[in-house]
Amino acid sequence: MFNIEYFIKALKLSWVQRILKSNGACKAIFESIIGCNINSIFKFGKEFLNKKANVIKNIFWKEVLSDLYIFLNCVDEDDNIYQHLWYNNNIKVDSKPIYFKRWADRDIFYVYDLLDENGSLIQSYDIFCAKHNFYPPITQFDGLHNAIRATWYAIQNRHHTFSLPHCPIHIYYILTNKQRGPSVYNLFIKNLKTNNKYITKWSEELNLVEGTVWWKKINIIPFKSTIDCKLRWFQYRIIHRIISTNKYLHMINLKDSPLCTFCNRHTETIVHIFWECRLVAIFWEDFKVWLYDDTLTNLQLHVTDVILGKLHKDQEVKYLNTLVLIAKFHIYKQKIKNCLLCINGFIKELDLYLKTEEVIYKNNMECDSFVKKWSI
Numbered sequence: 410m411f412n413i414e415y416f417i418k419a420l421k422l423s424w425v426q427r428i429l430k431s432n433g434a435c436k437a438i439f440e441s442i443i444g445c446n447i448n449s450i451f452k453f454g455k456e457f458l459n460k461k462a463n464v465i466k467n468i469f470w471k472e473v474l475s476d477l478y479i480f481l482n483c484v485d486e487d488d489n490i491y492q493h494l495w496y497n498n499n500i501k502v503d504s505k506p507i508y509f510k511r512w513a514d515r516d517i518f519y520v521y522d523l524l525d526e527n528g529s530l531i532q533s534y535d536i537f538c539a540k541h542n543f544y545p546p547i548t549q550f551d552g553l554h555n556a557i558r559a560t561w562y563a564i565q566n567r568h569h570t571f572s573l574p575h576c577p578i579h580i581y582y583i584l585t586n587k588q589r590g591p592s593v594y595n596l597f598i599k600n601l602k603t604n605n606k607y608i609t610k611w612s613e614e615l616n617l618v619e620g621t622v623w624w625k626k627i628n629i630i631p632f633k634s635t636i637d638c639k640l641r642w643f644q645y646r647i648i649h650r651i652i653s654t655n656k657y658l659h660m661i662n663l664k665d666s667p668l669c670t671f672c673n674r675h676t677e678t679i680v681h682i683f684w685e686c687r688l689v690a691i692f693w694e695d696f697k698v699w700l701y702d703d704t705l706t707n708l709q710l711h712v713t714d715v716i717l718g719k720l721h722k723d724q725e726v727k728y729l730n731t732l733v734l735i736a737k738f739h740i741y742k743q744k745i746k747n748c749l750l751c752i753n754g755f756i757k758e759l760d761l762y763l764k765t766e767e768v769i770y771k772n773n774m775e776c777d778s779f780v781k782k783w784s785i
């Protein structure tokens with residue numbers, strides 16, 4: 410499902426790309442707004458962006474920096490030696506990210522600046538001072554070392570190989586957006602924590618033991634079965650259990666009774682309204698008879714096939730999923746209208762659907778695909 414919020418965030422980050430690639434006035438304006446050199450946005454860790462976003466008054470650039478902060482949480486460096494030393498939540502002294510200005514003035518910004526020529530973490534204060542010709546307070550040196558070791562203990566026991574100059578990973582993705590590798594939008598989306606509660610609930614209710622790949626395919630079925638956005642959205646709401654039933658409407662005080670619209674005997678849940686209800690069961694029997702009379706297809710329907718869709722590579726299943734989806738939509742519309750179910754009503758709706766779909770395929774010069782889909 411397309412995420413407009415993160416699409417806008419990705420668009421805003423394209424401004425960072427423009428500024429980084431520009432040489433003149435654009436860069437100067439940005440620097441005057443954020444109050445520091447543009448290099449700061451990739452030489453400092455994400456807490457720096459957060460801090461800047463909180464103090465900037467210009468709303469547009471405030472949002473750009475906030476989005477850059479979120480984006481930094483979405484991407485990780487391959488090796489911790491490329492991590493920022495300053496304003497980095499992974500390197501804390503007294504529970505706070507640190508910034509030693511004198512160190513930054515000496516161009517010390519990354520963990521790899523604390524490695525010797527063999528790629529090992531410099532353990533001795535004297536060797537560090539000799540390498541950088543710089544003599545900070547020894548307490549700062551010890552504090553920084555302890556903070557790094559506290560987060561990445563193994564870093565001190567390894568010889569690291571690294572190549573310089575190194576472009577921070579978030580800046581690399583912004584600069585190469587849509588040219589190389591995953592786009593900024595896709596990286597945002599990849600990091601989104603999906604709410605999988607619906608999987609747990611369906612697994613319990615339908616006795617399923619399927620894995621993530623199976624559920625991904627189930628989510629794709631409505632997109633493969635129909636080009637009708639209304640039907641796709643309808644099936645999405647069923648899969649994600651966000652379609653309203655009397656049980657839910659009663660719970661939020663919008664209906665007096667949680668009982669089924671058709672039988673008025675049992676609580677109207679998603680499974681009940683589309684499968685368990687005795688009147689709906691009669692409708693599915695009529696559906697199977699109609700299908701057999703029309704196509705000689707002997708359809709075996711199970712509750713999971715009806716509610717979530719049927720997974721199979723055959724072309725046959727593709728149109729059967731479409732038919733079941735249209736039939737479910739008919740059931741739901743009759744429920745909303747408070748009308749009885751009737752197979753003839755479904756056949757009329759199917760006829761209208763086929764005529765509409767045929768026109769769309771024709772307009773898109775895809776007549777063959779339409780014939781292939783429905784050549785039963």
Ligand SMILES: [Zn+2]
Pocket residue numbers: 669670671672673674675681685686687688
């Ligand atoms: Zn019922």
